Amino acid sequence: MPGVLTPDRTRQDAPAAPSPTGTSLRARTSAMAKEHLRPTTLFLLVGGVVFLLDTAMYNLLVFWSPSQGWGAGLMHGSPLTAKLLTIALASCLTYLGNRLLTFADRPRPDTTRSIMMFILVNLIAAGLQLSCLAFSRYVLGLDSVLADNISGTVIGQVVSTSFRYVTYGRLVFPRR
Template sequence: MSTLTSPPPPSAPAPAREAGLIAGLYDRFSHLVHELGKFGVVGGLCFGVDFGLNAILLAQGVEDLAAKAISTTIAATLAFAGNRYWTWRDRESSGLGREYALYFFFNLVGLGIALICVAISKYGLGGIWPEVFDTKLASLIAGSVVGNVFGTIFRFWAYRRFVFLAPNAAPVTEEA
């Protein structure tokens, strides 16, 4: 007859260990969590501007790619102010001109991502299924939803890495 042995009791109850793990992770990444939150608020407001302007321009008969380019440019200008003076206000300024130029360069890349999504929908999938993908609604969704998701991931990384530098960080150069 064998006896069953139970494992030794853990040093702390499971909920306490999990709470400690979550608290430790939060302590380690709290600054990033706060940055993501602020970036999300600024981005959400500017998404509304971008989406609304894009919809208005499309309704006015502006060509699909031009409408997206105009709405994104205006929204990006507002987002720069929000991110510089709120999201990353604690970071040292490396010069407003430098930050502005890099910011808009990375926004152009993000715009390119959105325009690729619009072009795939309108000119690629629209050729196969025009009644679904060659519509104003499809262009709006492709650019303002799908394109913005991929563009936002890229922009958050780029702004953090190259535009709004961490305190005491030197600007990134080719040699680095």
């Protein structure tokens, strides 16, 4: 249909069909939310479960003694080593959870490359988390249960999890 005649007998062109690139902001936002909502939710679920395990293991190693109960644990004098051990175990569980749940819809990557990238990303993330704990312990001089859990577990976890979320989807489990 080339055009429409108006009451004053002039020709008016019919409105053009919307182009796919000219979609509304609302439609683009909705599409992006649909694309990212499921993986983000699963990533946070896996991370939440592993976070609880990491926190429990760290507190047992640093603040619980089998003979004396709560106070100074077996690794109270070595909090960074204790945190490194718990991060290593948590990382293994995180890889499995994210491979099987969060990024299950993506093609299986080359296992060697995927694991090497996962190790690299987690070494960097562990460094971020350990630096939060080290700053609290050795710069601020705070070594209580509350201080360790706020700096190493909460703040460190937020920083390292944000880094992991961005890098896992791009480097460890790419779309291809």
